[in-house]
Amino acid sequence: MSGSPVVVEASADRVVVTLNRPDVRNAIDQRMVDDLHELCGTLESDPRVLLIRGSGGTFAAGADIAQLRERRRDDALRGINSGLFDRVRRLPMPTIALVEGYALGGGAELAYACDFRLGTPTTKIGNPEPGLGILAAAGGTWRLAELVGEPVAKEILLAGRVLDADEAHTLRLLNEVVAADDLPAAGHRWADRITASAPIAVRLTKALFHAPRDAHPLIDDVAQAVLFEATEKHDRMTAFLERRKEKK
Known part of the structure; x- marks a missing residue:
């Protein structure tokens, strides 16, 4: 060192x-x-x-x-x-x-x-x-x-x-x-x-957190649109629903 x-x-x-x-x-x-x-x-x-x-x-x-x-x-x-x-x-x-x-x-x-x-x-x-x-x-x-x-x-x-x-x-x-x-x-x-969270969701959340106030809410909607199309979003939500079903 x-x-x-x-x-x-x-x-x-x-x-x-x-x-x-x-x-x-x-x-x-x-x-x-x-x-x-x-x-x-x-x-x-x-x-x-x-x-x-x-x-x-x-x-x-x-x-x-x-x-x-x-x-x-x-x-x-x-x-x-x-x-x-x-x-x-x-x-x-x-x-x-x-x-x-x-x-x-x-x-x-x-x-x-x-x-x-x-x-x-x-x-x-x-x-x-x-x-x-x-x-x-x-x-x-x-x-x-x-x-x-x-x-x-x-x-x-x-x-x-x-x-x-x-x-x-x-x-x-x-x-x-x-x-x-x-x-x-x-x-x-x-x-x-x-x-433990989805990396792309963490990245976009950090970017939006520091964005200028007048850029919202448009950039929030655009970022969410990107995440809605991601395979990881579907996979994580499916796993969540399956875990909840198993607990019933």
Whole structure:
């Protein structure tokens, strides 16, 4: 694991990626960004559930400050992290962040971009970017308010509040909190729940969930029309009716 900033374990219905820079608490550097873009390309062409975790007891303590210090205007306009995290958010199948320990700055923003976030008692989530003379420009300034509401988002973004696991769970920023040893298994349980449903139905539901309000209800009807023609819909409904008949 020591040679790569990300370690990928793939199976038929899911991919587990481990952020692997434990010596710098999995700080997100350019190579990690590039490797995650490559993974996104794979998942766009072969959709599967994605689970993201960190090595060494930390999810990701932020962007790589040594690299960040040297970036200038044109680097910011390239959207190095924001482009990646937006791509993660748009992946066809759901994404699950396994947030152990610190998720700060860019690490927090990566977690915000996921559909689900699971934590441990050590989880700490926040955006201390203004203390370094920058802002949370990779989704934090707008995505966080959608997740926890404006008042709490302002406390985190403007006043440096860091949420612990209990606070994040109460706010539903964390969907579940489990012991650190149970975190991988919890992630797979969530993946199992997702993959138990028809993949195309999950994909279309996620796409419609994030669609603009004025696109509804037309796109809902079109998506349902696609599903109505699918063999899997007929097979699943037939199995449901047969199970109900057997119970009578």
